[in-house]
Amino acid sequence: MASKIKYKVISSFKDGKDKNKEYNVGDSYPKPANKKISEDRINELSSNSNKVGKAFIEAVEE
Template sequence: MAAAKKKKYEVTQDFTDLQDKNKVYRKGDTYPKPGNKKVAPERLKGLLEGDNKQGRPVIKEV
């Protein structure tokens, strides 16, 4: 049985991750850094859908 493939995300708007020691992400970066870091589904949803301090999506699935 194959393992589930981990989803990958790309930053679409510069932002500072206030939930990860103020790590700065720039447009075009991969999210999260490092790539094997676990991120809560609620956090991903907020960044994907704009439920965050910027009020807009800052990452997209690639």
């Protein structure tokens, strides 16, 4: 069974697509961990392809 990729916050942000939920550096993303997030949203938050122009999350190796 393949493990699900996990992400951690590398730059604090408020998730405008999730009721402005606050994420701080070191937090896991998403909250709760079993919440379904689209691949497009992960790509947006893990790259500079967003309104702010910087990455907010990164994949965590387990």
